[in-house]
Amino acid sequence: MDETQSTAAVLGGSVSGLAAATGLTRRANFSRVTVYERQEYDEKRVDCGEAINDTTLIPLAKTPENGFVNDVDGFQLRVYDGTDRPLDARPLATSNVNCEPGYICERDVIERRWAAALEARDVDFRTGRSVSPDEYAEIVESYDYVVDASGQPSLTLKAMGNTRAYTGDMVALNATVEGDFSAYRNRPRLFFEGYVGYAWAFPKSDGHANVGIGWAGDRRPDDYFGALEAAAERNSFPVPDRADVNIATIPRGPSLDPVETYYPEQNVFLVGDAAGIANRYQGEGICQGIRSAYLLADLIADGNESTYPRKLSALMRSEYRLAQLMRGAWVEHEDPKLLASVAEALDGLTIDDITRRPAAVARRVASRPRTAIDLIADAGMIRRLYGVATDSWEYTAERDARYNR
Incomplete structure (x- = not known):
């Protein structure tokens, strides 16, 4: 197929879809790219994702006018022994992790300005209406390539009646509040309090912040809103x-078998949340979604799009492996003191280190022999180590063979 005559539809105009449109126009030189987005950009309300750890992935100047409102030095992790504690209780551990390209953002503004920049490059936007099943079929028939960035569950798997393939894992509530955040504007805080999840306060300025709480695993509160309010007080x-609080379900990452991210008969590809990718340790999915879209665009430009499932799996593998082990420190032990010791070991690393570089984390933990021994002195952690070492922790060898052919 003559690449310059190819057309593409992008289903979903959030960050992953915008990245797909960017990649297809800049890297693959498509003659026509159309983005279908169910909301209007000047009316969009983002449910989550006000912290973006690697803003170099977004092709906009890092200015407040473009939505990049707080250039942070990194984040502070605070570990407590539980939620039932005095309000003046000191944390068991305080750890600072660095994030040079990180910003706390107005994501609505970023998406609006990014879409405007793409529209100026002749990307066609069709907004304000959901894609119906019949229209989805027409789109697949009409375009040479379809990139599904519609979130979880995706339009593609809805059309196939296969939405059970997804697993949402973290439930997160968040809102923007007014207050005095000047003491930690440059180093937003995450609060680990003895449950599988955390609360956060991410200042956008000295006077307002995105705050929230999220839970993973099986233990969830009966009253989500009440739990957020209690976390705020603690x-x-x-x-x-409550009227300002958003609630979202985040994929557990990977929640979708990689073979289901590409349908060669229709030339349909899934990216971002639609592909089920997110960090199962801390729920981050923005940068992961953008990277998946850029990867796909590069492969299409090189004529290697059939390798997308395998390449996507390879791109995320280190992150998934590390997240599987880091999450084990919560799930297998349920020991806040051990988690505090791990957090202290991570002090001074970067967000990229603790999410994508297992060797960097392993060296730090190994430098504290008592912590390392306590971590692996558990049958559940040993199973996790074996699963990570053999790549058998998420999908079976038979499934692996399907997308590694």
């Missing part, structure tokens, strides 16, 4: 008005 950030 951790000294303003209690948000």
Whole structure:
């Protein structure tokens, strides 16, 4: 197929879809790219994702006008022994991790400005209406390539009646609140309090912040809103008005078998949340979604799009392996003191280190022999180590063979 005559539809105009449109126009030189987005950009309300750890992935100047409102030095992790504690209790551990390209953002603004920049490059946007099943079929028939960035569950798997393939794992609530955040504007805080999940306060300025809480695993509160309000009181950030709180379910990462990210008969590809990718340790999915879209664009430009499932799996493998082990420190032990010791070992590393570089984390933990021994002195952690070492922790060898052919 003559690449310059190819056309592409992008289903979903959030960050992953915008990255796909960017990649297809800049890297693959498609003659026509159309983005279908169910909301209007000047009316969009983002449910989560106000912290973006690697803003170099977004092709906009890092200015407040473009939505990059707080250039942070990194994040502070605070580990407590539980939620039932005095309000003045000191944390078991405080650890600072660095993030030079990180910003706390107004994501609505970023998406609006990014879409405007693409529209100026002749990308066609069709907004304000959901794609119906019949229209989905017409799109697949009409375009040479279809990139599904519609989230979880994706339009593609809805059309196939296969939405059970996904697994949502983390439930997160968040809101923007007013208050005094000047003491930690440059180093937003995450609060680990003895459950599988965390609360956070991410200042956008000295006077307002995105705050929230998320849970993974099986133990969830009966009253999500009440739990957010209690976390705000414990951790000294303003209690948000319930009417302002957003709630979202985050994929557990990977929640979708990689073979289901590409359908060669229709030339349909899934990226971002639609592909089920997210960090199963801390729920991050923005940068992962953007990277998946850029990867796909590069492969299409090189004529290697059939390798996308395998390449996507390879791109995410180190992150998934590390997240599987880091999450084990919560799930297998349920020991806040051990988690505090691990957090202290990570002090001074970067966000990229603790999410994507297992060797960097392993060296730090190994430098504390007592912590390392306590971590692996558990049958569940040993199973996790074996699964990571053999790549058998998520998908079977038979499935692996299907997308590694």
